[in-house]
Amino acid sequence: MDEQRRKFLKIAGASVVAGIGAPAIIKLSASPAFASGHAAPAAGHAPAAAAHGAVEAAPKGVRLGMVIDMRKFTDKPEMLDGAISACIDAHNVPQFPDKKNEIKWLWKAPFENVFTDQSAYHSSKRIAETDFAVLCNHCDDPPCVRACPTQATFKVESTGIVAMDFHRCIGCRFCMAACPYGARSFNWQDPRPYIKKYNKEFPSRMKGVVEKCNFCAERLALGQEPACVEACKGTGAITFGDLNDPKSELRAVLDKEFTIQRKPTLGTKPSVFYIV
Amino acid sequence: MYNKGTIIPGLIIFVLFVTFPIWFNGLTTAGDLPKPELPPGGEKQCVMPADYMRANHMQLLNEWRDNVLRDGNREILEINGVKYPKGLQTACMTCHSQKEKFCDSCHTYAAVDPYCWDCHLTPNEAASKEVTH
Numbered sequence: 001m002d003e004q005r006r007k008f009l010k011i012a013g014a015s016v017v018a019g020i021g022a023p024a025i026i027k028l029s030a031s032p033a034f035a036s037g038h039a040a041p042a043a044g045h046a047p048a049a050a051a052h053g054a055v056e057a058a059p060k061g062v063r064l065g066m067v068i069d070m071r072k073f074t075d076k077p078e079m080l081d082g083a084i085s086a087c088i089d090a091h092n093v094p095q096f097p098d099k100k101n102e103i104k105w106l107w108k109a110p111f112e113n114v115f116t117d118q119s120a121y122h123s124s125k126r127i128a129e130t131d132f133a134v135l136c137n138h139c140d141d142p143p144c145v146r147a148c149p150t151q152a153t154f155k156v157e158s159t160g161i162v163a164m165d166f167h168r169c170i171g172c173r174f175c176m177a178a179c180p181y182g183a184r185s186f187n188w189q190d191p192r193p194y195i196k197k198y199n200k201e202f203p204s205r206m207k208g209v210v211e212k213c214n215f216c217a218e219r220l221a222l223g224q225e226p227a228c229v230e231a232c233k234g235t236g237a238i239t240f241g242d243l244n245d246p247k248s249e250l251r252a253v254l255d256k257e258f259t260i261q262r263k264p265t266l267g268t269k270p271s272v273f274y275i276v
Numbered sequence: 277m278y279n280k281g282t283i284i285p286g287l288i289i290f291v292l293f294v295t296f297p298i299w300f301n302g303l304t305t306a307g308d309l310p311k312p313e314l315p316p317g318g319e320k321q322c323v324m325p326a327d328y329m330r331a332n333h334m335q336l337l338n339e340w341r342d343n344v345l346r347d348g349n350r351e352i353l354e355i356n357g358v359k360y361p362k363g364l365q366t367a368c369m370t371c372h373s374q375k376e377k378f379c380d381s382c383h384t385y386a387a388v389d390p391y392c393w394d395c396h397l398t399p400n401e402a403a404s405k406e407v408t409h
Contacts (some may be wrong), residue, residue, distance in 0.1 A: 200397055205395055218350070221350035
């Protein structure tokens with residue numbers, strides 16, 4: 001009896017050790033770094049190194065983008081207010097009195113908040129005093145889309161717009177955490193009472209939904225320009241067009257002027273450019 | 277018969293109780309079939325025949341939603357010269373402008389509570405704070 005118990009415990013012990021150890025050994029021997037003495041550099045690092053600072057891959061299809069000429073807005077700051085209110089009217093954007101509930105589609109922010117990887121040390125008076133126009137960058141590689149668990153936010157392949165389907169948004173706010181530009185806002189309360197004027201062609205949102213700039217997809221479909229672009233028409237303050245079309249007005253501006261993007265080092269490939 | 281005084285009133289109460297749905301429907305308007313009000317503008321055609329719309333408008337709306345938002349297909353439907361930009365607010369509610377008398381009449385009867393109007397504006401609501409361009 002004693003003999004049997006001793007044997008049983010030995011076998012049980014050995015099995016437990018083997019069971020716990022085996023997967024680890026299989027995993028180690030399967031990874032190339034351990035299997036062959038001289039390991040090739042881990043494959044995961046190569047593409048990241050290439051993306052950093054490298055030219056973007058050959059463009060395909062339409063990729064809508066925008067150049068914002070801040071010099072024009074510095075001369076006429078009221079023009080930016082006009083563009084913002086055009087956006088608010090077009091999309092039934094609520095105006096919450098408390099700043100922490102603010103819903104932002106197109107909004108204003110100082111240079112050091114917009115271009116966080118640029119030094120604002122001893123910047124010119126004009127830069128220090130100008131409010132920059134900020135909106136969703138409609139990134140070519142949008143982190144919000146990867147974060148969304150319901151595919152409520154997604155990239156429209158035919159236009160490059162990072163769009164939202166409010167019907168599907170469950171309000172988890174993962175996209176807000178993922179977006180490095182703060183371009184997404186959450187409706188903490190029912191927005192309806194805080195909408196000043198209704199555009200009857202566009203819905204409002206409900207409590208618990210995230211919203212952001214949609215590059216006026218609904219206006220583009222009707223052959224109109226985005227509301228902010230239309231509000232600054234004729235001044236050249238905002239140029240809108242296809243980044244992948246070499247003949248577009250947008251490309252002409254990009255070819256001529258020195259432009260910067262927001263946080264380019266993150267590799268999100270923003271489609272909004274700034275002339276500072 | 278023993279206890280006539282208790283049994284007969286008891287039976288009457290029982291029968292009344294069991295037939296409650298029948299006489300309640302007869303006495304009140306709760307069971308009447310809803311009569312949704314047709315478009316006040318007098319439009320006679322819709323994007324699909326009325327029978328189809330009555331049964332399948334929710335599927336059609338979902339299809340439009342996916343077309344417009346997800347597939348970027350915002351092609352404007354044109355039927356007999358009338359243009360219908362896909363959308364609850366841009367197409368449906370332009371004719372059926374009385375949500376309270378059209379949509380609600382059946383939805384209330386069928387005890388369904390669609391969440392369309394959590395976000396979408398009814399013409400009455402939109403008119404309450406209109407954009408004045």
